Amino acid sequence: MKIMCLNGWGGKMHDVLLPYLQREQPDILCLQEVVHSPRSSKPELTYRDGDHVLPQRANFFGDVCAVLPTHAASFCPAAQGVLWDGDMSVPSQWGLATFVSRDLPVIGQAQGFVHKSYGTDGYGDHPRSRSAHVVRVHNHETGRSVTVGHMHGLRDLRGKMDTVERRAQARSMLALFDSVARADDIAVICGDFNVEPDSETLALMRKAGFEELVTSGNFPGTRTAQYLKPGRFADYMLVRGLGGRADFDVIYTPEVSDHCPLVLRL
Structure with missing residues (x-):
């Protein structure tokens, strides 16, 4: 079983x-920064946040579904805001998505929020709503x-330091995870956490019995x-209950985003 985690950068390098995804065919793909604009037929739109301007694949979620047709796909929006087609605003949802090979029976799942709740009227001020799956x-x-x-994980304009919100976010993630996992499972938590290796977020997860694979490797x-x-x-990937050395890698080439794919093979 191949588990891949990646911040897809809104499909900027689609x-x-x-x-790459079509070739690698991960059994489980955990994808962050996913755009879903169901009212738009345009291939690309523009994200604007002050001086921060970024091209986005208008229907990045659908793009990935098309190259992983044998996977069950779940889109978990954090908020609905707008992207731009020139001077015209286009309603667009932003969040994360999970793709699971149909060969693997899904026997439990939970979707929730680790910070705030669903943003119905714009992406909001930082730190913004964050979903988890x-x-x-x-x-x-x-x-x-x-x-x-x-x-x-939360983006804080001040940096990646520990904050009260990040501490609460980590605890919310662990609680959501524990609502699904069983004691004898192989357990994996991953994502773009937006924190440093010595963060309280990772310390809390280690305290819960997880080994962090990026820094330990x-x-x-x-x-x-x-x-x-x-x-x-x-980005980080943590495991618990593996019972042996992890077959784990950070993929530096090819470059498919401003983040590297993290790959765990079980």
Whole structure:
């Protein structure tokens, strides 16, 4: 079983990302920064937040569904705001998505929020609403059930320091995860957490019995050359109940986003 976690950057690099996903065919894909604009037929729209302007795939969720047609797809929006087609505003939802191979029976799941609640009238001020999704599948080849959860951590304009909101976010993620997982499962929590390796977020997850694979594997970071700011860590994958050494990798090439894919093989 191949589990992949990736911040898809709104599909900005779709021309290389989509062929990569089609080729790799992860059994479970945890994808953050997913755009879904069902009222638009345009391939691309523009995100504007002050001086921050970013091209977005208008229906990034549908794009990924098309290259993973044998997967069950769940889109978990955090908010509905607007993207722009020139001077025309287009309603668009933003959040995360989970793709599970139909070969894997889904025997439990939960969708919820780790910060605020669904934003119905715009993306809102930072730190914005954040959703999370947890799925529990059974692997008949191994006879084990696997629970996988992911979130997109808060973006705080002041930086990636520990905050009260981030502490509450980590606890909410663990509570949502524990509502689905069972004691004998292989357990995986992943995502773009937007924190540093020495963060309280990761400390809380370690206290819950998880091993963090990026830093324990001595990887130099999870950002690609597309990311021009300082700081090379944002994405993490944690495991519990594996019962052995993890077959884990951070993928630096090809570059498919400003984040690297994280890949765990069970």
